[in-house]
Amino acid sequence: MVIQTMPDVSPTKWHLAHVSWFFERFILGEHLDGYRPFDQRYDFLFNSYYYTAGQMHARPRRGLLSRPTVAEVLDYRAHVDEHMKRLLSTRDDQDFEFLVTLGLNHEQQHQELMLTDIKHVFAANPLEPAWRPAPETRAGVAGPMSFAGFPGGVVEIGNDDGGFCFDNETPRHRSWLEDFQIATRPVSNDEYREFIRDGGYQAPELWLSDGWSVIQTEDWRQPLYWDLALETEFTLGGRREIDPEAPVCHLSYYEADAFARWAGARLPTEAEWEVVAREFPVAGNLADSGAFHPRPAGGTGPRQFFGDVWEWTAGAYAPYPGFRPLAGSLGEYNGKFMCSQMVLRGGSCATPAGHIRPSYRNFFYPHQRWQFTGLRLARDV
Amino acid sequence: MVIQTMPDVSPTKWHLAHVSWFFERFILGEHLDGYRPFDQRYDFLFNSYYYTAGQMHARPRRGLLSRPTVAEVLDYRAHVDEHMKRLLSTRDDQDFEFLVTLGLNHEQQHQELMLTDIKHVFAANPLEPAWRPAPETRAGVAGPMSFAGFPGGVVEIGNDDGGFCFDNETPRHRSWLEDFQIATRPVSNDEYREFIRDGGYQAPELWLSDGWSVIQTEDWRQPLYWDLALETEFTLGGRREIDPEAPVCHLSYYEADAFARWAGARLPTEAEWEVVAREFPVAGNLADSGAFHPRPAGGTGPRQFFGDVWEWTAGAYAPYPGFRPLAGSLGEYNGKFMCSQMVLRGGSCATPAGHIRPSYRNFFYPHQRWQFTGLRLARDV
Amino acid sequence: MVIQTMPDVSPTKWHLAHVSWFFERFILGEHLDGYRPFDQRYDFLFNSYYYTAGQMHARPRRGLLSRPTVAEVLDYRAHVDEHMKRLLSTRDDQDFEFLVTLGLNHEQQHQELMLTDIKHVFAANPLEPAWRPAPETRAGVAGPMSFAGFPGGVVEIGNDDGGFCFDNETPRHRSWLEDFQIATRPVSNDEYREFIRDGGYQAPELWLSDGWSVIQTEDWRQPLYWDLALETEFTLGGRREIDPEAPVCHLSYYEADAFARWAGARLPTEAEWEVVAREFPVAGNLADSGAFHPRPAGGTGPRQFFGDVWEWTAGAYAPYPGFRPLAGSLGEYNGKFMCSQMVLRGGSCATPAGHIRPSYRNFFYPHQRWQFTGLRLARDV
Amino acid sequence: MVIQTMPDVSPTKWHLAHVSWFFERFILGEHLDGYRPFDQRYDFLFNSYYYTAGQMHARPRRGLLSRPTVAEVLDYRAHVDEHMKRLLSTRDDQDFEFLVTLGLNHEQQHQELMLTDIKHVFAANPLEPAWRPAPETRAGVAGPMSFAGFPGGVVEIGNDDGGFCFDNETPRHRSWLEDFQIATRPVSNDEYREFIRDGGYQAPELWLSDGWSVIQTEDWRQPLYWDLALETEFTLGGRREIDPEAPVCHLSYYEADAFARWAGARLPTEAEWEVVAREFPVAGNLADSGAFHPRPAGGTGPRQFFGDVWEWTAGAYAPYPGFRPLAGSLGEYNGKFMCSQMVLRGGSCATPAGHIRPSYRNFFYPHQRWQFTGLRLARDV
Numbered sequence A, B, C, D: 001m002v003i004q005t006m007p008d009v010s011p012t013k014w015h016l017a018h019v020s021w022f023f024e025r026f027i028l029g030e031h032l033d034g035y036r037p038f039d040q041r042y043d044f045l046f047n048s049y050y051y052t053a054g055q056m057h058a059r060p061r062r063g064l065l066s067r068p069t070v071a072e073v074l075d076y077r078a079h080v081d082e083h084m085k086r087l088l089s090t091r092d093d094q095d096f097e098f099l100v101t102l103g104l105n106h107e108q109q110h111q112e113l114m115l116t117d118i119k120h121v122f123a124a125n126p127l128e129p130a131w132r133p134a135p136e137t138r139a140g141v142a143g144p145m146s147f148a149g150f151p152g153g154v155v156e157i158g159n160d161d162g163g164f165c166f167d168n169e170t171p172r173h174r175s176w177l178e179d180f181q182i183a184t185r186p187v188s189n190d191e192y193r194e195f196i197r198d199g200g201y202q203a204p205e206l207w208l209s210d211g212w213s214v215i216q217t218e219d220w221r222q223p224l225y226w227d228l229a230l231e232t233e234f235t236l237g238g239r240r241e242i243d244p245e246a247p248v249c250h251l252s253y254y255e256a257d258a259f260a261r262w263a264g265a266r267l268p269t270e271a272e273w274e275v276v277a278r279e280f281p282v283a284g285n286l287a288d289s290g291a292f293h294p295r296p297a298g299g300t301g302p303r304q305f306f307g308d309v310w311e312w313t314a315g316a317y318a319p320y321p322g323f324r325p326l327a328g329s330l331g332e333y334n335g336k337f338m339c340s341q342m343v344l345r346g347g348s349c350a351t352p353a354g355h356i357r358p359s360y361r362n363f364f365y366p367h368q369r370w371q372f373t374g375l376r377l378a379r380d381v
Helices: A012-031 A059-064 A070-088 A094-123 A189-197 A209-217 A253-262 A270-277 A328-332 B012-031 B059-064 B070-088 B094-123 B189-197 B209-217 B253-262 B270-277 B328-332 C012-031 C059-064 C070-088 C094-123 C189-197 C209-217 C253-262 C270-277 C328-332 D012-031 D059-064 D070-088 D094-123 D189-197 D209-217 D253-262 D270-277 D328-332
Strands: A147-150 A153-157 A173-177 A180-183 A232-235 A238-241 A310-316 A342-345 A362-364 A378-380 B147-150 B153-157 B173-177 B180-183 B232-235 B238-241 B310-316 B342-345 B362-364 B378-380 C147-150 C153-157 C173-177 C180-183 C232-235 C238-241 C310-316 C342-345 C362-364 C378-380 D147-150 D153-157 D173-177 D180-183 D232-235 D238-241 D310-316 D342-345 D362-364 D378-380
Touching: A012 A070, A012 A094, A094 A232, A147 A270, A153 A270, A173 A270, A180 A270, A189 A253, A209 A253, A253 A310, A270 A310, A270 A342, B012 B070, B012 B094, B094 B232, B147 B270, B153 B270, B173 B270, B180 B270, B189 B253, B209 B253, B253 B310, B270 B310, B270 B342, C012 C070, C012 C094, C094 C232, C147 C270, C153 C270, C173 C270, C180 C270, C189 C253, C209 C253, C253 C310, C270 C310, C270 C342, D012 D070, D012 D094, D094 D232, D147 D270, D153 D270, D173 D270, D180 D270, D189 D253, D209 D253, D253 D310, D270 D310, D270 D342
Parallel strands: none
Antiparallel strands: A147 A180, A153 A173, A173 B173, A180 A378, A232 A238, A310 A342, A342 A362, B147 B180, B153 B173, B180 B378, B232 B238, B310 B342, B342 B362, C147 C180, C153 C173, C173 D173, C180 C378, C232 C238, C310 C342, C342 C362, D147 D180, D153 D173, D180 D378, D232 D238, D310 D342, D342 D362
């Protein structure tokens, strides 16, 4: 619970302390009269990136902390829980409800990160330990991939369903779409293996310039966690045979983009993805299934928008027209990252089912691939 | 003509050889029967980034070449010119005309880069040599900045005027715009100085996360080439007093974005900029003026869209819907850079007047600022 | 027991597994018939630097191992201990005795490293946890420092006492010494503080060129673990007031050398140190005292050669004339490090008392200072 | 004359300006009444490493200077020469003579560096230009290598011949030597090629730990400037066939040391080398021969101590007992480098004949190999 294998990864212990700090700093500290922090120094240690809330411990040094111990962090959590319960019994206004819901959604995000970070930590160990029994390799059949057509025009995207959402999903706004086609399901391991065997990683014409540079520098020749023979992959259950039917996973944006070009297609825009996906129920192989690994979903029509793998879109993460970040330090939550990252949609097998929405915008840098990230193709008409 | 101060910069000699190579490799080599390259080895030395055209000399090593000498490069150019003349006398079809025009536009881009690269090289020298007499400091009055309103709706942007344009300006396509306002002129040095004096570089809430990180790491406290006292700037004419009325220049995207946030505004989108700018003639302080430095432009209404400074937009550089790159190796010209860069519009005081268009899309990484880059504000209604 | 704060530091768990592996690999594996390794994969994980014994896990990645757990490592140790006991009951020849003694001395070295590495890990934590109660600040009086003179001539140094020693202490050989003087005790914290207050870290003429470069780059202005006010230091007992009388500690060679120059003196050579120190009993504040921190030693004459702080000498670590490393992989133990490092003598407050000898040669790179390292002055006559 | 291929290398133009500055700063500025510097700013640009003489331009940025031009530097030189002539006509005291001689010897050192730096610059160019006609490949026969024995005892080394020498060659002092043998000539290309073909670069047991690390990281598999086939080498005359009989050249200390271990020998100590070499006249293939490349020297007995290649010794560069650096800023000339470097003896084919002495101590870091550096073997008896 202590190890950090790269700056992107945080120790499990840190995640636990940080989500507790989030409640303490932004709710208890501001709304519970006379609240005394569990330990003043945690404000420095467990602030992630809220510069306007104070100084913070450098991110790449999170794995250097032998203290507080796991037991002390659990005590911290209990302390925060107890005071949250007390405060919850006294407040029921809408602003407060939003704050608590934000804290819970924040925690759900870190639940997903804990899983992906543990996977990275375990994979860095030559012993390749398993966190749980390996997921089944033959978990079903993907069914054929085809393209479904949708009409263009002025569409509206963004969240206005009245429930909780992050600031970056708003405001609901108009956008212009040309007619387009979108693939009925994500790209499978077998399809991606064909790309590799066709020399995909050796063909510069398929790659963005930055992507070509990264795969040379990092010597990438396959998705993260695959072996060189393209036969096995490391999972939260240890190494196992690759399921050819399951959605391909742990791709960078560069790889998703190169595959799409090789396939004579492209990635969908955010708007294309959203107008299609919101017609389907939010259900699928999400964290609640307990699989913690992508699985094929049978069928024929458009499907599998939620769960399994986050789907890279062609959309650079940017503010929606009229975007206003939350007030105060919480305004740093999403808005300040709106540069040089790409949006992903739909949630993964590590996303809590109650956390995802059609309008949900996740975002990562194009080289990052330790999340459960895959792709779905789209085409012009 | 030999020095390279950072990987982004190329030696003057290299620019000269590279633009010659472009004609040799993509026109003479493919269209002039029996053409023999001036020196086979130049194919390696002066290929910039066309992976599909062969191996190339590493970009950061361009400044390590004492040979070919300047005289040899000029001979190379004469050789290419002579054969181009011969070929031009035998071909007048449209495809060929496009190729030659592309070669000339390519050369115009490098004419601008030569100026900005020489400026960087000279500025790196503690002696701060001047390339030419210093531009006048009091070159006019900027006039007041206000905002002009424009209606939204479905607009068309992209090039379809029938003349030459780059592939990245096409296809002409529809886009949705909300009503918006755009500033009548670029931000001036004096206005930017006010931002600095108001603590702009010390206020994390104004900055994108990546930008805040860069200004800490690089210890940026003012535009490139300004002194710490905010009184003088290095120009192609050496160090001189900052002209308070002239457009602010040599800003990164991060700085442009932070200024806009401080000013309660934002950067314009590509479509907003284009639909306004195309109503004005393509004229201004471009390279042909010989000033090679931004100057204030008097007046009151919307103005100064072309020349002086490239204007950062809020648009991440991405393919237009339906974009198709040029065929073959020339497809690497623009398309493969469509990730993690931001679009700039309008040309600068170093851009040849015949090179710029309302639909022209320049692009740089958000941290880059050695070009003549500034900004114009925009607002929602 | 898992954290690695820099490549020089190893996790406590790694130390424990590595010393066990040393017995397994070099004794059980070669001398106990039919011995089966506890886990074949540990040969890769816990080999430190014996290239001729096989591939190994990269040193900077030792802190990325969540497995084997501490419990598994303790099982490993028990397994090795049990088989060592069995083997010990069947062998009593001299070669075998040497090997076992080497294994035990190797373990003693790692006992010291565990303490210095834990200190580094704890110091990297903003909470500055204590491993044990803080050592007393006023632990005695250093007594005056003076210089004692010794005659030169042909001397013999190196080990020939018949007991165990490392290969690098041999062979006993002749060396020429001029008459010299050596300080009666190590330099104290108070004396070093005077050097700092006199501008020692700002005076380039006092420093080796490499040292000046390091203190600029690393922004060193005081010994490791001191605060900027020169009032407190981090110890294995947490932060406490600096004891002015105790030997100064956690200095790099560069700092020891600069202090000596400032003091109008120099560091002793290995031979000078050894011919003086061997006249004294091997006793002092070594690990067995339980202080784990340097203490002043009262008195007047030459003293305190053993324990408290390793004393940097002026000697570059090099083979003695006629040096022969141990045969086989154990030849990699010492000999291959005989370049670019400096020799230290006398042991520290973290060195087991049974481990140190007058002829003992410890060695570190001149920039390293996380060991308990100090200095004693010397002078020409 | 402008290019710098690595921090160790300086542009030819810089060398020329720096040696002029040395005369200006340390002689004219302090001894010629009313002398006005040619350009005050050169004090910053052309100070190499004399911290006590003022701030200086960062070494790795020497190749970024387009100004002063070569013509301006030659004017600078003429200015300094003219004032030196004037001053020389008025002073003939011993202190002054020493200073001028020091300035001349300093310039001789930079004459050698110009050659080795130009070689490095030209070799970095894929065109591999030649500075002059290639040296003959078959320039003679090396003659057999054998070992000559010498008796040990108390010897004296260091300079006391009354002529000019650097401070680091003094004082003359006693040292103890055991009986030893030294090779009659340097190791040849053919002998080194045998080492490579015998797997020398793949055998960790032959290498110092730091050396093994460097050859892995840098992917060294042969001397600098050799091709992978071990057939050709880059010379100041361009690429040519390797002369099997000539002394091997452009080795790091690590490679020299590994070869010696492979050959069952070792490198000589400084004292061993000096007591043997001083019995021979200072003559050989030095810069004055005009070959600028090592050549074989026929014969049978001990020979070839001077010229051809600097010979790595086993001696870490350290102060001689009783060493006192020059007073003032000139004390920074040699003394502050006495750490982590190894001593080389005898001069090379790029060393001016009037510059070298038996007591001369050159020094480089063990990984450096762009000088003309080779080795001679030695053995215990």
